[in-house]
Amino acid sequence: MNAPLAHSPAVRTTCPYCGVGCGVLAKPDGAGGAAVTGDPGHPANFGRLCSKGSALGETLTLHDRLLYPMMRDGGGALARASWDAALDRVADGFKRIVAQHGPNAVAFYLSGQLLTEDYYVANKLMKGFIGSANVDTNSRLCMASSVAGHKRAFGADTVPGNYEDLDQADLLVLTGSNTAWCHPVLFQRMLANKRERGARIVVIDPRRTATADEADLFLPIAPGMDTVLFSGLLTYLADVAAVNWNYVTEHTAGFDDALARAREIAPDLPTVATKTGLTESDIARFYAWFAGTRRAVTCYSQGVNQSAQGTDKVGAIINCHLATGRIGLPGAGPFSLTGQPNAMGGREVGGLANQLAAHMGFSPEEVDRVGRFWQAPHMATHEGLKAVDMFDAIARGEIKALWVMGTNPAVSLPRAAAVREALSELELFVVSENVHANDTVSAKPHVLLPAAAWGERDGTVTNSERRISRQRSFLPLPGESKPDWWAVSEVAKRLGHGEAFAYRSAAEIFREHAALSAFENEGTRDFDIGGLDTLDDRAYARLAPIQWPVRDDASQTARFFADGKFFTPDRKAKFAMPAEPALADRLGDAFPLWLNTGRIRDQWHTMTRTGRSQRLGGHLPEAFVEIHPEDAARFGIVNGEYARIATAHGKCVLKAVVTTAQQRGMLFAPIHWSDATAGLARVGDMVIAATDPYSGQPESKATAATIAPVSFRWRGFALTRTPFAPPVDVPYARVAATGGYGLLFASDESPETWRQRAERIFANAECAEYLDAPGEQYRVAAFVDGRLAGALFVAPFHAAPEWDAVKTLFEAEAVSADARRALLSGRSADGAGSCGPLVCACFGVPLGVIREAIAAGAGDADAIGRAVKAGTNCGSCKPELKRILADERAPQTV
Structure with a gap:
């Protein structure tokens, strides 16, 4: 391992979480960690960080890191291997399978966590040199409908505005976006605008979220009905003469047909109210505000995108902005809030199966252009398989080799259990990862490659406002880990393409990426960073955050479309013709409720990073399901107890939260927990695999489900220095604990059974025990050399023990005699009890x-x-x- 970067100055880099793209300052401590603060000079956040960003320093650990290549032998055992052996096996497997079954028998599944340079090299290899477009990304689950909606309307995947528009708007419409929790730094800018300038905020969401709590108008829309609401708005705008006819005539096409379709879907307020479940008065207020407010921004995120009608929802939103000419102007426009740190960068290099690099597609002209630039011998000539279709093809045996980089599809994809089964059928399954334990790694890849993690990687990412920022390394590469671009390049060399992949640095890759963006462009394509293709290594290292396009003449554009010119052949924007919305699933007697899934405030994706922070685990430590009180009464669900949620695809057992924030007839469950972090809580197992016909994005917001109560006799917690396996088929949650592991669980096993388990867990420790057989309680504290080595408390379900005071002692280097005597009471020596969640x-x-x-x-x-x-x-x-x-x-x- 390389020596620590001791006494290093703070390094300017970019947060690895959401698409806001916040700048951070990381100051290494010389011991493998770093102090992380917001970067006041970064224009995305001006020094502000969310809870996850603030806790980044707590996640910098080599614990559970994959540090060496590993390969599985013929008997299924996984053992350490050299890089040469591992890369040879990958290359030989790809070569053999392509020779026997053709290039479409292999695939890459990438991630919005990758740097642009990693993304670029992977796409170049597969689409230009192997000859398949079977390259897709977990961004397909995030923003593919926005991509399709942008391309349909603008002729290119162009985000028109920027973050300054959030400061300048007089009306902020947030639809399908819990911005307060998922993009909190941007939400604080919106609230500042409301406070200082009087901007109004409208929130459209089936759930009453933290975002809705700050709204001037909250519209609790029925699931999937966004298209109806915005079609009704387009009809209203025409009826009250709020259409900008000069703009529509000069800069758009298809308005009359789009308006006719809107009238079919939403002819009047009563129809909109019936379909959306909203009141006519609230709808009328929203429509009047939009019609009467010149500076209006509509922000949308996963509630719009993650839908079998996501592209139509995006189109219906854009239609309203085109009809009023509110696009490309300060404080006005549709704005896609991206979910991942480099989903935008992936879009720039062709990370989706229906794209080529530099925002090009698969027309013969574009295929020829990219092929000539790359001097590629085997250019893919048609789109590849999108994520859900890709894994279905794996299950059918059509794709026989898969390389997964930086993502966890065995958790995040719909029908996750079926995805895991499909992975077991592969002839060659390769995973590039930071950790040696997650659900995808548990699916038994043949080759595991140790990838560089945040803090060790060097490259670029692009945020939601098209701003390219540097992710800089401030920690040495641990063990034998390597950047993803290096591993892909080494495989390319073994496939005979060494000259095209002879990269020595991320800077070289970036220069090539920038040059391709300008190649035969002449202003015909939106993505152009040709002005950066001559950056030398030193200038690349110093590159400040910059918005594209950055053309050869060094001109930059903060907002697109201010001139009314788009990237369609006639340079006019196209109005969308959305279909009548209909949910892909159907309710019935067996499944009478809608299941909606999403994110929570302090966790990220499948918790491989945020799950390491004790602080982030303190807010909502257990997987849960929200249900309205009337539905809870109907199905016998009790707040704080457990419930079994089932769909036609799978089931989970989750803690019940009864709340009026949830609509009647709907359930909400977060996506973050997996088999690696919890028991019976992998929500992806339950999600329908229906997809949008244009974007291929799966429907994650409306799966038909049912719910039933589940009773357990006891609840408890465990704190241990080394992990232990809890009983199977019970709900539990692994929670980060300083210096060890925390576990919250429910159980039907008796305290005596738990006592026997504790004897095994703490066999080499000095133990203090308390067993109250009549009261059905058991507590044990284990000590080694005066330090608390662990504790296990079990009590009746409705008298569940709390662990706050015990966790405090667990963090201490030594435990005093008074504290030791008080410990089994669950209180601290000074008598203080729980401080609560x-x-x-x-x-x-x-x-x-x-x-x-x-x-x-x-x-x-x-x-x-x-x-x-x-x-x-x-x-x-x-x-x-x-x-x-x-x-x-x-x-x-x-």
Whole structure:
């Protein structure tokens, strides 16, 4: 391993989470970690970070890292291998399978976590030199419908505006986006605009989220009905003479047909109200605000994209902006909020199966152009298989070799259990990963390649406003890990393409990527960074955040389409003709509820990084399902107990949260937990695999489901220095604990059975025990050399033990005699009990501390922030602070 970068100055880099693309300053500590703060000079965030970004320093660990190549032998055992042996096996397998079955028998599945340079090399190899377009990415699950909607309307996958528009708009419409939790840094800009300029915020979402709590108007729309709402808006705009006819005539095509279709879908307010489940008065207010507000931005995210009608939803939104000419202007336009840190960069290099590099497609002219630039011998000539179709082809045996890079499809794809089964059928299954344990790795790849992680990688990413930023390394590469572009290039050399893949640095790849963007462009393509193709290595190392396009004349464009010219053949935007919306699944007696899935505030994707932070695990530590009180009563669901959710595709057992934030007839469950982090909580198993016919993006927001109560007699927790396997077929959650492992569980096993298990777990420790057989409780604390080595508490379900005080002692180097005596009570030596669940993850402020601040006189969220700092960083906990205030002020009933 390379020597640590001791006493190094702070390095400017970019956060590895969402598409906001926040700049961070990372100062290595010389011991493998770093202090991470927001970069005040980065134009995406100006120093602000969300809870996840604030905790980045806590996730920098080599624990559970994959540090060496590994290969599986004929008997199925996985063993360490050399890079040469591993790369030879990958290349030989690809070569053999292509020779026997053709290039379409192989595939890459990539990730929005990859750097642009990694993405570029992988796409070049597969599409230009192997000859298949079977390259897709987990971004297919994120923003593919936005891509398809942009291309249909604008002729290119162009995001028109930028983040400054969020500051300048007078109306901010957020549809299908819990921005307060998923893009909190941007949401704070919106709230500042509302506070300082009086901007209105409209939130359209089936759930009442933290974002909706800050809205001037909340529209709890029925699932899948966005197209109806925005078709109704287009009809309204025409009826009240709010259409900008000069703009429509000069710069667009297809308005009359689009309006006719809109009238078919949503002819009047009563029809819109019936289909959307909204009140006529709320719809009318939204329509009047939009019609009367020149500066309006419509932000949309996964609630729009993750739909079998996602492209039509995007088209219906764009139609309203085109009809009013509100595009390409300060504070006006449709705005796709991207989910991943480099989903945009992947789009730029052809990371999707229906794209070629530099925003080109598969027309004969574009195939020829890219082939000549690459001097590629085997250019793919048609689109490849999109993600869901790709894994279906694997299950059918049509794809026989797959290389997965930086993603976890055995969790994140629809029908995740079927995906895992399909992976087992591959003749060659290769995974490039940072960790040696996740659900995809558990699917038994033949080759595991250790990839560089955030903090070790060097390259670029592009955020939601088309801003290219550098991700710089500030830690040495551990073990034998390597950048993904290096591993792909080495395989390319073994396939006989060494001259085209003789890259020595990420800078070389970037220069080639930039040159291709300008090749035979002449302003006909939106993506052009030709002005950066001559950057030498030093200039690349210093590259400041920059928005594309950056053309050869060094001109930049902050907003597209201000001149009314688009990238269609006639340079006019095209109105979309959306279909009548209809959900892909159907409700019935067996499955009478809609299951909606999504993200929570403090976790990211499948938790391989955020799951390492104890602070991030403190807010919502267990997988859960939300249900409306009336549905809970109907199905016998009790708040805080467990429920079994089932669909035609799979089932989970999750903790029930009964809340009026959830609509009647709907369930919501987060996507983050997996078999590696929880029991019975892999929500992807339940999701229907229906996809949008244009984008191929799967429907993740409406699967027919049912729910039933599940009872357990006991609940408990365990803290251990080494992991242990909990019982099978029970719900549990692994939660990060400083210096070890935490586990929350429910069980039907008796305290005596848990006592026997504890004897095995803590066999070499000095143990203090408490067993209350009549009270059905068991507690044990284990000590080694005066330090708490572990603890296990079990109690009846409704008297579940809390672990706050025990976790504090678990972090200590030594435990005093007084603390040791008090430990089995679950309280600290000074008598303090639980401080309750975490509310503010940025500063680690729990519920109990917030209640104390309120009792001491803090009368609003800002006052709580002044007292205990909660809500003063990313602000995503402020809606929760307001709810706590309301609860504390509510009259108490006896």
